[in-house]
Amino acid sequence: MKRNKLLVAVLTLTLILVLGMLISNALAGNSQKERYIVVFEPETFVNEPARGALIKAFGGETLKELPLVNGVAVLLPPQAAEKLSAKEGVVRVDKDIIVEIVKGKPPKNPPQQPSQTLPWGVDRIDAEYAWEYSTGAGVKVAILDTGIDLDHPDLFVAGGYNAINPRKTPDDDNGHGTHCAGIAAALDNDIGVVGVAPDASLYAVKVLNRNGQGFLSDVIEGLQWCIDNGMLVVNMSFGSSSDNQTFHDAITTASESLIQVAAAGNTGGDVIYPAKYDETIAVSATDKSDSLASWSSYGPEIDFAAPGVDIYSTYKGGTYETLSGTSMAAPHVTGTVALVLAIGGTVDVGAGSQTEDNLKGEDTSLTDLQEGEGIVDAEDSVNGDAENKGDNLSSTTAAPALKTFTARGKIAITWGEIKK
Numbered sequence: 001m002k003r004n005k006l007l008v009a010v011l012t013l014t015l016i017l018v019l020g021m022l023i024s025n026a027l028a029g030n031s032q033k034e035r036y037i038v039v040f041e042p043e044t045f046v047n048e049p050a051r052g053a054l055i056k057a058f059g060g061e062t063l064k065e066l067p068l069v070n071g072v073a074v075l076l077p078p079q080a081a082e083k084l085s086a087k088e089g090v091v092r093v094d095k096d097i098i099v100e101i102v103k104g105k106p107p108k109n110p111p112q113q114p115s116q117t118l119p120w121g122v123d124r125i126d127a128e129y130a131w132e133y134s135t136g137a138g139v140k141v142a143i144l145d146t147g148i149d150l151d152h153p154d155l156f157v158a159g160g161y162n163a164i165n166p167r168k169t170p171d172d173d174n175g176h177g178t179h180c181a182g183i184a185a186a187l188d189n190d191i192g193v194v195g196v197a198p199d200a201s202l203y204a205v206k207v208l209n210r211n212g213q214g215f216l217s218d219v220i221e222g223l224q225w226c227i228d229n230g231m232l233v234v235n236m237s238f239g240s241s242s243d244n245q246t247f248h249d250a251i252t253t254a255s256e257s258l259i260q261v262a263a264a265g266n267t268g269g270d271v272i273y274p275a276k277y278d279e280t281i282a283v284s285a286t287d288k289s290d291s292l293a294s295w296s297s298y299g300p301e302i303d304f305a306a307p308g309v310d311i312y313s314t315y316k317g318g319t320y321e322t323l324s325g326t327s328m329a330a331p332h333v334t335g336t337v338a339l340v341l342a343i344g345g346t347v348d349v350g351a352g353s354q355t356e357d358n359l360k361g362e363d364t365s366l367t368d369l370q371e372g373e374g375i376v377d378a379e380d381s382v383n384g385d386a387e388n389k390g391d392n393l394s395s396t397t398a399a400p401a402l403k404t405f406t407a408r409g410k411i412a413i414t415w416g417e418i419k420k
Contacts, residue, residue, distance in 0.1 A: 033061070034078055035096035037217055037246045039071040041089050058084045066217060068224040069249050073217035094246040099219060099238050101146065101176045101212035102263045102272075102327040114320070116190050120288060121183065121307030125332055126379035127196045127339070133382045136197025136338035141184055142231040142258075143331075144222050145177030145238065146212055148204035149316045154192040155181055159229070160204030163221040164214065170206035175316040177204065179323055180237050182314030184331035185338070192320055193313055196335025196378060197342070203231060208238060216240075216247055223254040232341055233259040235334040236280070237327035239272035248277055255279035259347050261334040263326035265297035276301050279349060281337075284370055285309065285329040296326055298370040305371035306332035336378045343382055 040051065048065070051072055055062050060076035073096055076084070085093040118128060140158070147170040148157050155178070160170035172178045185202050186195035207222040208214040219238075226234055234254075239262065240247075251274050254260060262280040265272035275282035275297075285296040285308025292298060293309050308329035315321040337347055 032077055033059075033075040034081075035063070035215060035217070036060075036074050036076045036081055037066065037069070037071050037094045037096050037220075038074055038076075038084065039069055039091040039094070039246055039249075041091055042070050054084070054087065054090075060084075064217060064221060066220050066224070066250075068220050068227070068253055069246050071246065073215070092245065094244040095242075096215045096217050097240055097242045097244065097247065098213055098215060099208070099240045100214070101174070101208060101238050102266050102325050114192060116188075116192055116194060117312070119183070119193050119312050121311050121328070121332055122194065122196055124288075124307050125196065125336065125376050127335065129379035130336075130339050130382045131198075134197075134339040134342045135188075136185065136200030136335065136342045139197065139200045139233065139338040139341045140203060140229075140231045141197070141200045141334060141338050142203040142205045142222075142226045142234040143177050143181045143184065144205045144207050144219065144226075144234050144236050145172075145180055146174035146208045146210070147172035147177045147206035148181045148202065149175075149178040149314065149318065150204065152178060152182075152314050152316075152318050154186050154189065154314050154320075155202060156187060157181075157204050158201040160206070161222065161225040161229075162206040163218040163225065164206055164209060170204035172204070172206075172316045173210040174208070174212050175321065176212055176237070176323075176327065177206070177208070178316050179311075179313045179321060180235055180327060180331045182320075183311060183328060184235060184335040186314055195313075196332055197338035200335070200338040200342070203229070205234075212238075214238075216244075216250075220246075220250045223250060223258070227254060227257045231258060233261065233334055233337045233347075235261050235331050236274060237263040237325075237330045239263060239265055239275060241267075241270075241272055243273045243276075247273060251277050251279050255349060259337055259341075259349060261330050261337065263330040264299075264302060266295045266325050266327075267297045268295045269297060271297045271299045271301045281333060281349060282372070283326060283330045283333050283376075284372070285324075285326045286371070286375060290375060292370040293324070293326075296329075296370070300369055302369065302372040304333050304373060304376045305329065306376050333376050336376050336381050339378055339382050345382070 058080040060074045063073040081093045162170045185200040188194045188198040205222040207218045260280045262275035264284045284305045285293040287309040306329040311328040
């Protein structure tokens with residue numbers, strides 16, 4: 001009897017050890033897999049079932065479909081990536097690189113729900129004078145970020161999407177996305193702050209996690225959602241020093257449907273991606289003296305500068321915080337674009353929008369490289385009258401017909417008559 005019990009104990013222990021080894025090996029195998037984006041040739045035999053079978057044959061696992069780039073995000077052993085890229089119907093296999101928020105200074109913890117103030121950045125770009133003509137009503141503005149605080153009393157979030165986990169809401173568990181949302185479109189409602197385009201429709205598109213990081217594949221899926229749901233302008237206050245063709249292809253394809261505003265970066269040097277791409281509006285950051293912030297990225301890719309130092313705005317948990325970064329500068333431009341679009345203006349981004357006149361006499365001074373065409377001006381953008389800033393202009397006053405403004409030879413903003 002004792003011998004039988006001993007035998008059972010030994011067999012049980014052996015089984016536990018074997019199972020432990022199998023589980024350990026399985027986990028080790030998974031840990032060796034990395035995230036890639038596999039891009040396929042269009043209109044080939046590689047349909048969705050065939051894609052899944054092909055990925056599986058190379059030891060991979062499909063994570064999500066990415067129709068924007070005709071590809072899929074996968075987990076794949078690194079040694080299989082090169083072999084897979086050589087298969088018929090496969091264009092390339094790129095790393096699913098990580099993008100992250102353009103971090104600013106730590107918050108200063110201002111009090112909750114104070115009386116409404118006009119943030120200095122919104123004031124500096126003359127947004128309050130633009131409201132005589134446009135408040136951004138009817139324009140869908142997507143904030144691609146860490147989400148937006150869906151219950152914040154100073155924000156109205158019309159909808160959104162969680163690309164990281166579609167089963168969850170795009171609520172903000174970091175605060176960065178909520179801060180950007182407030183700069184672009186906080187409500188004019190007597191509390192907290194007011195944004196550049198207070199009547200624009202905000203949409204939360206969560207592509208970054210609570211640590212402010214996310215995969216390129218999530219960004220691509222978020223852009224696809226924006227296209228499918230009729231967004232007009234997207235704010236991208238994140239980026240990466242890494243670049244690959246899939247990243248650029250996604251931004252290029254999205255530019256056919258979306259105006260994409262991007263933070264230049266806080267490197268104090270080179271502009272980061274996606275702001276570095278011609279298809280985006282790249283924004284550097286200035287302080288209260290209109291000087292480039294010491295940490296702001298700059299270069300020939302910059303289109304505009306905007307306030308980005310000590311910017312007071314909405315934050316997660318129904319609160320408000322003061323942050324600094326090109327992340328804060330970008331939504332000033334995003335809100336301005338919404339003001340222009342709301343009165344029937346158009347914004348064309350890309351090298352194809354430049355004209356011969358735009359190329360003549362282009363300055364390459366340091367200031368030009370830092371601020372592009374200078375600090376964005378919301379009132380001038382909708383009224384086209386730089387000399388009348390601050391005047392109590394009639395609501396029936398029309399902007400100059402077909403006035404065109406070009407930044408760095410790649411963005412043209414055209415105004416028609418103001419619609420009231």
